[in-house]
Amino acid sequence: MRHVFVETNWVIDFAAPVSHRLPEAVALLDLARAGDITLHVPAVCLLEARRKITRRDPRGEADPIRRFLAWATPAGAVSAEEAHCARLVLDKYESRVRLELQSLSECLDALRTTGGVEVYGMTDTMLARACELSAVVELEPFDLAILSAVLIRAADLAAAGEGDSVFCTTDGDLRKSALCDLYNAASLSVRRDFRIDP
Amino acid sequence: MTEYAEAMQFEPDITVTEGDPPSIRLVVEAKLRASAAGEGDAQLKRYMFGMNCFAGLLVTPETIRVYRDSFERYAPESITLVGEFPSPPAIREAAQSRVPRAFERAVADWLQDMRVRFWQGQGGIPEPLSIHVLPSIVSGRIEIWNGPWQRTGTE
Numbered sequence: 174m175r176h177v178f179v180e181t182n183w184v185i186d187f188a189a190p191v192s193h194r195l196p197e198a199v200a201l202l203d204l205a206r207a208g209d210i211t212l213h214v215p216a217v218c219l220l221e222a223r224r225k226i227t228r229r230d231p232r233g234e235a236d237p238i239r240r241f242l243a244w245a246t247p248a249g250a251v252s253a254e255e256a257h258c259a260r261l262v263l264d265k266y267e268s269r270v271r272l273e274l275q276s277l278s279e280c281l282d283a284l285r286t287t288g289g290v291e292v293y294g295m296t297d298t299m300l301a302r303a304c305e306l307s308a309v310v311e312l313e314p315f316d317l318a319i320l321s322a323v324l325i326r327a328a329d330l331a332a333a334g335e336g337d338s339v340f341c342t343t344d345g346d347l348r349k350s351a352l353c354d355l356y357n358a359a360s361l362s363v364r365r366d367f368r369i370d371p
Numbered sequence: 372m373t374e375y376a377e378a379m380q381f382e383p384d385i386t387v388t389e390g391d392p393p394s395i396r397l398v399v400e401a402k403l404r405a406s407a408a409g410e411g412d413a414q415l416k417r418y419m420f421g422m423n424c425f426a427g428l429l430v431t432p433e434t435i436r437v438y439r440d441s442f443e444r445y446a447p448e449s450i451t452l453v454g455e456f457p458s459p460p461a462i463r464e465a466a467q468s469r470v471p472r473a474f475e476r477a478v479a480d481w482l483q484d485m486r487v488r489f490w491q492g493q494g495g496i497p498e499p500l501s502i503h504v505l506p507s508i509v510s511g512r513i514e515i516w517n518g519p520w521q522r523t524g525t526e
Contacts, residue, residue, distance in 0.1 A: 181392070182392040182393065185392050186392070186423075193423070194423075195421070195422060195423050196420060196421045196423075197421035197422055200421070225392065343388075343392065343393050343395075344392075344393065345388065345393065345512065345514070365386075365516065366422060368381075368418075368421065
């Protein structure tokens with residue numbers, strides 16, 4: 174069985190509103206549901222992802238276009254009919270994004286019971302390792318927690334004879350060359366995207 | 372090999388990322404063999420669609436092809452070729468070494484040079500690049516992909 178570890182960015186890319194969702198992130202979850210891989214998600218990533226996703230404001234993306242329409246229509250650059258259609262689409266976009274954000278908690282909670290997905294909490298060993306790592310690698314506290322959670326769990330799998338593990342991370346800080354030896358010691362290969370051949 | 376497995380074998384040579392969480396603003400495939408340009412098309416498009424990357428380049432010693440998501444469809448087929456022009460001299464010269472890593476380095480340097488020229492207010496950037504590529508690289512992080520780290524420590 175292939176074991177795949179992910180971090181906060183995968184959760185964001187999978188759970189984000191459809192306009193920002195990554196098809197490859199969804200495809201990875203589909204592999205887990207199909208039983209082709211086991212997807213390991215540190216529980217702390219759900220917390221961080223929830224915070225970052227809910228910070229998105231669809232008005233921030235739609236309002237500049239509305240402002241453009243307000244200028245462009247009297248200026249003749251956009252017809253009244255075009256502006257009307259554009260405003261309707263923008264309203265639909267905002268409504269859709271808000272709807273998806275409202276169901277975000279449900280979406281993230283569902284991960285805990287999804288077949289092929291293992292959401293796991295921080296253990297004392299992981300916390301201790303994070304403290305050790307803070308002295309030797311330069312990472313933000315959240316990244317340190319995620320790194321130690323991934324390393325400890327991957328090493329446990331390797332010790333149990335389940336050594337085919339890969340860490341999919343789009344976070345450049347978690348792919349620094351200074352971490353290479355740590356990943357090797359945990360029998361982990363690292364990918365910078367979510368594309369896995371099971 | 373299945374089509375899916377073939378697609379999963381594809382690795383972009385260079386990416387430009389930006390933001391938190393990071394999004395891939397540009398994907399670059401650098402091919403030393405000109406005949407490989409046509410082969411890499413479908414996989415590059417699939418990668419761009421899958422990773423929500425709306426701009427891509429396929430660079431060979433002879434030509435640079437610029438790809439852009441037209442947003443016509445929610446599928447890789449939405450990625451279209453929007454421009455093609457001769458490769459600059461620095462890239463053609465790097466190809467003569469026949470060393471893939473050196474060629475990738477030359478392409479990354481060319482992207483960096485384009486960025487510097489932009490910030491210095493210099494012109495002369497061909498239109499497909501100035502419209503579709505330059506916005507992606509002006510403040511992003513240019514990264515040459517060295518492949519997944521293996522347990523043996525080799526790349």
